[in-house]
Amino acid sequence: MITAVICGTVLLLSACNGEATPAKGTTAPATSGTTGSVTSTSAAANAPTTTRTDSGSAPETTRTDSGGDTPTTKTAAPAADGPWDPCGIPAADLAAAGLDSGTRERKDARGCQWLASDGKYELLINSLNETVDQLLKPGAYRDLRRTEYYGRQVVVFNSVQDSNHIGCLMGVQTSTGSVLFTTRKHNGQSPTLEPCAAVQEFAAKLGNKNLPA
Structure with a gap:
């Protein structure tokens, strides 16, 4: 059940002792917003297209595609x-x-977790039946950003229970539901990238080819 997955993620994100401060100079700064609110993308209708690449560039969550060609290489599994x-x-x-x-x-x-090679982050990936919009439980998220990645809907958000700002969640739409990526700082470390930039970078490097259709 999605509730169990999200609750488990929330507990994971809020379990760290001591407050961690996101590092400066990140590539995808969090956008402040009202708890549970959705950042409007209408103003970005003519914005540059979202970066979509398997070479390590994270999808930019402050932009939306405006009808540009979707890459056809490295298709989904x-x-x-x-x-x-x-x-x-x-x-x-x-x-x-x-x-x-x-x-x-x-x-x-349907979930698996790994430690980053440098030991600074944990990455949890869950395969879910729910859509990306169904991941957004009212009152349970904040700082929502929307974008697209290889034509898929993407949501990036923080848990309201993550008071120490140690993690971030990213939902990617699939034909049967969604894939939820969750990052968490490992053992109180202070990595260069803040969590929402890190989760997008992990997902971009894994690439569309490693996601279900």
């Missing part, structure tokens, strides 16, 4: 029997994304 399992992401792709494949830990039937 074809649909398979049964739900997509993030634990099946190849070790080589995990390493290229800055994750230590040897730290893989299964969280449930």
Whole structure:
């Protein structure tokens, strides 16, 4: 159930002792907003298209696509029997994304977690039946940003219970639901990237080819 997944993520994000301060100079600064509110994208109708690449550039969550061509290379993984399992992401792709494949830990039937190669972040990936909009439980999120990635809807947001600002969540739409990426600072470390920039960078480096259709 999505409620169990989100609640588990919220507990994970709020479990760190001591307040961590997001680093300056990040590529995707959090946009302040009213708890549970959606940042309007109408003003960005003519904005430059969102970066969509597998070379490490994170999708920019403050911009939306205005009808530009969607890249056709490195297409998403074809649909398979049964739900997509993030634990099946190849070790080589995990390493290229800055994750230590040897730290893989299964969280449930459709969730998997790894530690970043530098030990500064944890990344949890869950495969869900719910759409990205259904991930946004009223009153449970803040600083929502919307964009697109390879033509998919993307939402990036923080949990209201994450008072120490140690994590960030990113939902990516799929044909059968969504994939939820969650980053969390590991053991109180102070990485260069703030959590919402980090989660987007991990997802961009893993690339569209590692997501279900």
